[in-house]
Amino acid sequence: MAPSSAQERRPVSRRRWVLGALLGLVAVTWYLYPSAGPTEPEVQHRGAISYACSGDEPVRNVAVIGAGSAGASAAYYLRQYQSPCQPINITIYERNHYIGGRTTTVNAYDDPDYPVELGGSIFVEVNHNLVNAARDFGLSINNLQASGKLDTPEVLGVWDGEDFVFTQSDASNRYWNIAKLLWKYGYAPIRTQTLMKKTVGSFLKMYKPPYFPFKSLSKTASDLGLLGATAVTGGQYLETSGISSHFAHDIIQASTRVNYAQNLDQIHGLGTMVCMATDGAMSIKGGNWQIFANMIAASGATLHLNTSVTSITRDTSSGKYAIETSTSPLQPAQDIPSSSVEGTNYDTIILASPLQFSHLEFRPPLPSPPAKIPYVSQHVTLFTSPYPLSRRYFNSPALMPTTILTTTTPPNPHEPDTFTSPPFYSISTLRTLVPPSTSEDKKKQPEYLYKIFSRSAMSESHIRTLLDIPPGKEANEQQQQQQQEVFTWLKRKRWDAYPVLDPTARFEDIRLVGDGKGGGGGGGIWYTSGIESFISTMETSSLMGANVARLVVDGWGDAGSAGRVEEEEEGEEL
Numbered sequence: 001m002a003p004s005s006a007q008e009r010r011p012v013s014r015r016r017w018v019l020g021a022l023l024g025l026v027a028v029t030w031y032l033y034p035s036a037g038p039t040e041p042e043v044q045h046r047g048a049i050s051y052a053c054s055g056d057e058p059v060r061n062v063a064v065i066g067a068g069s070a071g072a073s074a075a076y077y078l079r080q081y082q083s084p085c086q087p088i089n090i091t092i093y094e095r096n097h098y099i100g101g102r103t104t105t106v107n108a109y110d111d112p113d114y115p116v117e118l119g120g121s122i123f124v125e126v127n128h129n130l131v132n133a134a135r136d137f138g139l140s141i142n143n144l145q146a147s148g149k150l151d152t153p154e155v156l157g158v159w160d161g162e163d164f165v166f167t168q169s170d171a172s173n174r175y176w177n178i179a180k181l182l183w184k185y186g187y188a189p190i191r192t193q194t195l196m197k198k199t200v201g202s203f204l205k206m207y208k209p210p211y212f213p214f215k216s217l218s219k220t221a222s223d224l225g226l227l228g229a230t231a232v233t234g235g236q237y238l239e240t241s242g243i244s245s246h247f248a249h250d251i252i253q254a255s256t257r258v259n260y261a262q263n264l265d266q267i268h269g270l271g272t273m274v275c276m277a278t279d280g281a282m283s284i285k286g287g288n289w290q291i292f293a294n295m296i297a298a299s300g301a302t303l304h305l306n307t308s309v310t311s312i313t314r315d316t317s318s319g320k321y322a323i324e325t326s327t328s329p330l331q332p333a334q335d336i337p338s339s340s341v342e343g344t345n346y347d348t349i350i351l352a353s354p355l356q357f358s359h360l361e362f363r364p365p366l367p368s369p370p371a372k373i374p375y376v377s378q379h380v381t382l383f384t385s386p387y388p389l390s391r392r393y394f395n396s397p398a399l400m401p402t403t404i405l406t407t408t409t410p411p412n413p414h415e416p417d418t419f420t421s422p423p424f425y426s427i428s429t430l431r432t433l434v435p436p437s438t439s440e441d442k443k444k445q446p447e448y449l450y451k452i453f454s455r456s457a458m459s460e461s462h463i464r465t466l467l468d469i470p471p472g473k474e475a476n477e478q479q480q481q482q483q484q485e486v487f488t489w490l491k492r493k494r495w496d497a498y499p500v501l502d503p504t505a506r507f508e509d510i511r512l513v514g515d516g517k518g519g520g521g522g523g524g525i526w527y528t529s530g531i532e533s534f535i536s537t538m539e540t541s542s543l544m545g546a547n548v549a550r551l552v553v554d555g556w557g558d559a560g561s562a563g564r565v566e567e568e569e570e571g572e573e574l
Contacts, residue, residue, distance in 0.1 A: 054085070057086055060087070060347050061089045061344055061345065062075075062088060062091070063344075063348070064093070065309050067099045068099075068103065069101060069539075070542065070544055071350070071545065073292075073295060073543075074545035074546070075295065075545075077550065078553065086553075091303075091346075092296060092303045092304065095307060097305050100119075101292075101353070102119040102120055103117075103120040104118045105287030106118045109435055109489045114449075115286055116382060118380060119380075121283060122281040123281075124282070126279070126280070127538075127539040130288075131282075133291050134284060137291070153402075154169070155402055156168050156405070159406050161406070161408070167398070185247040185250075186244065188243050195238075195273065203224070203270070211224065213547045214547060215510060215511070215551065217507040217534060218505070218506050221534065230270045233266065233267065233269065234265075234268065250407060254407045255275040259274070266500065266501070266502070268503045270535060271501040288538070311360065311362070312349060312360060315345070348522055348524065349524070349525045350525075350526045350527075351525065354370075355529065366512055376496070377455070377497075378454075379452075379453070379458065379492065379495075380451065380493045381451070381458045381463070381490070382489075382492075383490040384433060384448065384450070384488045384490075387469050389467060391468065405425075406426065423454060423456075423458075424452050424454035424455075427452050432446040432449070434447070435447060457492065469486060499532050501536070502533075504533060507533055508529070508530030510526060512525045512526065522554070526551070526552065
């Protein structure tokens with residue numbers, strides 16, 4: 001998964017056993033609970049530490065632009081890291097009429113009893129920011145291995161546009177699946193797992209001191225030895241690590257295509273390894289956006305939905321910022337005027353979505369604005385139909401896969417630089433549903449809920465070719481009545497889903513403008529989306545939101561010692 005308010009979160013495959021889940025991340029979280037600065041000196045206690053608040057600490061005003069994973073996390077962790085003696089006012093501006101950015105839920109049949117993820121679909125058990133938040137907020141988690149029952153065996157297939165190059169049954173046959181992999185690809189799966197653990201293990205150190213919080217993503221990646229993975233393509237990274245091209249083409253590339261819509265000759269090595277970190281896929285019942293809605297609620301921030309920030313102006317004398325906003329006429333705004341110039345003078349601005357999609361004007365201009373980078377244009381098609389996938393179309397004489405990933409056709413030995421790609425990245429049979437009915441309807445039969453990721457819009461006629469439609473229905477497909485029988489519900493969405501993960505050794509600055517204090521202080525303009533060219537997931541956006549929050553609070557003074565008057569010998573672990 002693209003940015004927050006300008007785009008929204010990342011389409012990925014649904015089931016735990018589908019190769020290419022999101023990267024597992026480990027976060028360092030300090031659970032510090034905020035309190036407003038008192039009017040009179042007062043001793044407050046937090047665990048083993050006591051604080052004396054003088055009552056004259058300045059109120060810090062922070063504007064967060066974007067209510068997706070990065071923006072919600074920035075607000076949430078600002079409050080978590082806040083000193084008890086440091087009052088903070090947080091205001092969030094989101095141009096969409098909903099929270100969650102690219103984490104978006106729609107309802108099949110337009111019925112709220114059938115929610116389905118249109119954007120960021122899953123996270124994994126070691127995504128501690130998201131998992132811990134879901135637990136702390138009491139959200140119900142779907143184990144995707146057990147949910148979404150089908151009336152046919154669940155089978156995963158990798159299709160190259162002509163044939164299935166690999167198939168496997170569901171996770172209950174784990175050892176048989178492993179044996180099949182080793183029989184066909186030798187030690188390549190084991191070498192890939194070893195390389196993934198080594199690469200991701202280095203990345204996980206970014207969550208812990210001395211690397212967290214990090215002021216420069218490029219320097220931290222260099223210190224951790226990760227530039228060797230980001231500076232080359234996935235194909236090059238795998239080749240130098242002794243992983244066979246056969247396994248890379250059939251399995252690993254299928255994973256990079258479903259996760260990032262990129263082949264191994266495009267995506268960098270770190271992105272490739274992220275796609276192979278697959279354990280424990282899960283989602284939130286009712287939609288993953290609820291994690292970020294609860295983060296915002298816990299932060300105590302003032303939230304302005306359906307509000308675009310159009311300009312940011314810095315007062316050269318005070319160093320504070322004024323912002324100008326406009327409200328979209330397409331959706332009713334929530335608790336805000338239709339157009340306004342905000343009266344609040346902000347100490348700190350956190351840009352929590354890709355700047356290139358925000359259409360922001362800066363006065364004065366940014367000294368070194370982030371470079372525009374290409375984003376993947378991803379088309380998502382959700383639909384329900386009574387018809388299963390077609391064996392004839394996929395040339396599948398055996399049991400038809402219910403989830404289909406794709407890779408490229410093998411290159412012609414006489415033209416090794418040429419290959420073709422299937423017209424889509426994946427097709428998933430998410431589950432079976434019974435359409436809602438009225439008392440006058442006959443009893444409805446179960447239907448399949450499908451999700452397709454593709455590089456261009458899938459026409460209805462093309463989708464029909466993918467389904468096992470009886471000849472009579474196919475012959476009369478131009479008739480409206482028959483067409484409604486083939487598609488009982490259909491929803492399309494185009495995302496600027498995530499950056500093209502080209503090999504690179506440089507990532508955008510985290511701080512775009514200082515606060516005029518010689519590089520110190522927590523004021524100025526901060527940017528979260530530089531991490532998207534490094535790794536683009538819901539969890540990494542949350543990581544960068546937390547990282548910026550820590551840097552901001554630390555810049556205002558030592559968050560762990562401001563106002564501290566006593567530390568007892570024994571204390572509570574935070």
